[in-house]
Amino acid sequence: MKLYYSPGACSLSPHIVLHEAGLAYTPVLASTKSHKLQDGTDFYTINPLGYVPVLELDDGTRLREGPAIVQYLADLAPQKNLAPAHGTLARYRLQEWLNFIATEVHKGFAPLFTPGTPEDFKPVVRERLLARLQWVDGQLAGKSYLMGEQFSVADAYLFTVTGWPQYVGLDVSGLTHIAAFRERVAARPAVQAALKAEGLIK
CATH class of the missing domain: 1.20.1050.10 (Glutathione S-transferase Yfyf (Class Pi); Chain A, domain 2)
Structure with a gap:
């Protein structure tokens, strides 16, 4: 997985959850000012809305919006109890x-x-x-x-x-x-x- 983030922005939330869940990931810095990645890639090609966070799964699927991302991550590591069970x-x-x-x-x-x-x-x-x-x-x-x-x-x-x-x-x-x-x-x-x-x- 890859987490597109900007230091101190709302992407810090899923960044914390990744560590809490003990999940392997690659952090990718995305400037909220220049909207460029460190390799020069236009971040709008990753998220047309231009903001972080974006979670990219191993198959290339991308998930936007922090509240959705953190629940997805919590459900990948249910033993960590970062979110209550579905349906409760x-x-x-x-x-x-x-x-x-x-x-x-x-x-x-x-x-x-x-x-x-x-x-x-x-x-x-x-x-x-x-x-x-x-x-x-x-x-x-x-x-x-x-x-x-x-x-x-x-x-x-x-x-x-x-x-x-x-x-x-x-x-x-x-x-x-x-x-x-x-x-x-x-x-x-x-x-x-x-x-x-x-x-x-x-």
């Missing part, structure tokens, strides 16, 4: 979290990263985003992870997007449960390995 309510709870993180948090950051967003609009974006993160913070009270005491692929995704506030001027200093969650997740060996693989830590 717990699996739908996981999908509930993945959808919420994707649409309410991840996409909430988009205007703050997009050049040309009017400056007078950004405070509104930050206020809405902070409200969503405050809700997540409350949901983490008394729990190690989003689903309870078991780390799941949703935690890899939440860890990834909650690393972004520092880059967009969003003050999350009051979100103590998220801060504790981030410390807990960052300490996991697989997360350390993914962060190192992306050059985000030494």
Whole structure:
């Protein structure tokens, strides 16, 4: 398998899951600025939408969208318990979290990263985003992870997007449960390995 990624982008989530699952893969750096691979290949020929992550299977099939990719990877290594079994309510709870993180948090950051967003609009974006993160913070009270005491692929995704506030001027200093969650997740060996693989830590 190949994972097309960009350091610190949302592709960090499946990168973490690959390490958690213990699956063999080849990382392929795809610049989100130039949309080129290191060998000069136009990334749009890999993903016409131009963004990461993309998971390429050994037969050449490509899977897009982080929430789909992480569930696929979790199902390749069921013994790791990174996602509840199909057909269970717990699996739908996981999908509930993945959808919420994707649409309410991840996409909430988009205007703050997009050049040309009017400056007078950004405070509104930050206020809405902070409200969503405050809700997540409350949901983490008394729990190690989003689903309870078991780390799941949703935690890899939440860890990834909650690393972004520092880059967009969003003050999350009051979100103590998220801060504790981030410390807990960052300490996991697989997360350390993914962060190192992306050059985000030494």
